[in-house]
Amino acid sequence: MSTLTKQTLSHLDWLEAEAIHIMREVAGQCANPVLLFSGGKDSICMLRLAEKAFRPGRFPFPLMHIDTGHNYKEVTDFRDKRAAELGERLIVRSVEDSMARGTVVLKSADESRNKHQSVTLLEAIEEFGFDACIGGARRDEEKARAKERIMSFRDEFGQWDPKNQRPELWNLYNARSHKGENIRAFPISNWTELDVWQYIAREQLELPSIYFAHVRPVVRKNGLMQPVTDVTPAKPGDKVEDVLVRFRTVGDITCTAPVESDADTVEKILAETATTTITERGATRMDDQTSEASMEQRKKEGYF
């Protein structure tokens, strides 16, 4: 193998070009797509990619967030601000509305609403007739995603059937669907957590404040730090401590734990990410620890 002579792209440029290509394929092939935007770091990258893909035009899709009602205010405020800055339409559908309709029934008042997002998502897909949802999931997030397609097919019940996925060859994506069916498209499938942070640094993307080190009351449980909030108050006997923490992922309050860190800039977070010893989900997800198969199960039920 001879040495490289031809000019090639850096790994971030390559990942960016691939993600733009995928977004444009969704826009070109699907009649009514939507981009899921939570205000989290992955979806913030997705918005920058959408700008690069479609400006100076408007995005050929609205943005949508499925709100559990248990999100950090810093994140939902950021979500609204970012959508307004871009001048793009933001749809918010809430799990609480599904609960009011009776389509989401919690086992107990303090059960996490996180997994019930799939019901609200399906209801929103039906309400608007979306034929594709563009999401920021990555294959490196955990084992069950390693074999996920870039264009993942869901049946009328929103179910992901591992036996019924389309082979994906070259960069020829098949985003066709019949009425009622749905494609989930993942433009940053091939990105890792480190790539995301490198992209945030390079593009100088603004993030919700809770991604950066801040002091927060927490209770240490099962090796994780559970934040003390209105939604997750301390229980009698809990030892509440003020700890310098940051979030690696920002999801539903009931299942996202911060990590101890003094990284208060993107550069410091990047350095930590490059040398971290624990996976993103392992460090932060209170719901995934129970079983390795839990993600696979939730995906089958229509979870993103």
Added chain:
Amino acid sequence: MSAPEQLPEIDNGLLRFLTCGSVDDGKSTLIGRLLFDTKTILADTMNAIEKTSAKRGMTAVDLSLLTDGLQAEREQGITIDVAYRYFTTGRRKYIIADAPGHEQYTRNMVTAASTANLAIILIDARKGVLTQTRRHSYLASLVGIPHLLVAVNKMDLVDYDEATFERIKADYLAFAGQLGIKDVRFIPISALAGDMIVDRGERLPWYAGPTLLEILEAAPAAHTEQAEDFRFPVQFVCRPHDSANPELHDYRGFMGRVESGEIAIGDAVTVLPSGASSKVKAISLGSDQLERAIHEQSVTLLLEDEIDISRGDMIVKTVEAPSAIKQIDATVCWLSETPMSPARTYLVRHTTREAKAKIAKIDYRLDVNTLEQQPVTSLAMNDIARITLKLAQPIVADPYRANRATGAFIIIDESTNNTVGAGMIG
């Protein structure tokens, strides 16, 4: 957490490769070893593997458990297929496509190979070159992977014997010549012990070449080093129609990815299939204005003249224009459990264009083990065959050998919308 360190500098782009081998040749162990020795495996994942290894009564940690998800599937007889894994060395980012090695997984290997620039072919040192080795090498060359790396694994089980390695190498070269494989390298390894993968180890002193990782680090990221013709399939046309902003009033941006070659401002271009010509006025990527765009970049092109262009059209350099064709001879791999029905109409997706297609004839099916040509009237899953397709609308194509992006297509069954076949023109 540790103090912030200097960030790794990644300067050598991204390399996509796949691993092929028969079951138990050590694919999972090799991937696990690469992830482990490049410190990609983090503590919690390692803990989980250690626990499982202990539960199964093993003394050492079984690195193959890292890719366990796929093995469980294999046991359940689920037919998918390719798992993707990632690691970075600080110099380069890697994407590994991992397809199960079972006999019937031709389609998985073709799928994994379609996006790879390098293939690692694993051989068990005790078994030497097998039928599967030949099949994997043939498929890799069929899909046009430019670089093959034959890794003779389990050297620990043959006492790290140089003669064994040399014999396998000679056996391999004997048939590689017949397949026309040009760039092939050999390396002795032990995935289990970690010899010659990331670290050299001390048990293979007679091998003077680079480690497996060094070979990966130096492999060209580009699919080919030859200059290729410029091909730009239009994905999306941007017309903001913004009457408030006079600059955007007449804006027409043609959005797509440079599938091959490169383009610069001022270049004369032709739009196919219409044949209309113009010059490149501007090239943009987000808010950046570029002088030129290269292979694999996703950009927006603006042309001097107002011509009607829509998704599915292809912009090429006028001096390198290919022709539009309505009949294609191709090698296809059938991917679907439902056999090909020669009487039916399928949909061919080629670049950003779709065309209805009928099977004009099936020349023969190829036995991928013996390369023998067999007459058939239909194709079943995993079959590789030479066929001729007639298209309802023309496509602008190049032979696959000359251009992977404009020579490849997929076949879609419109009733299910499934991707049922993959084809290479020429």
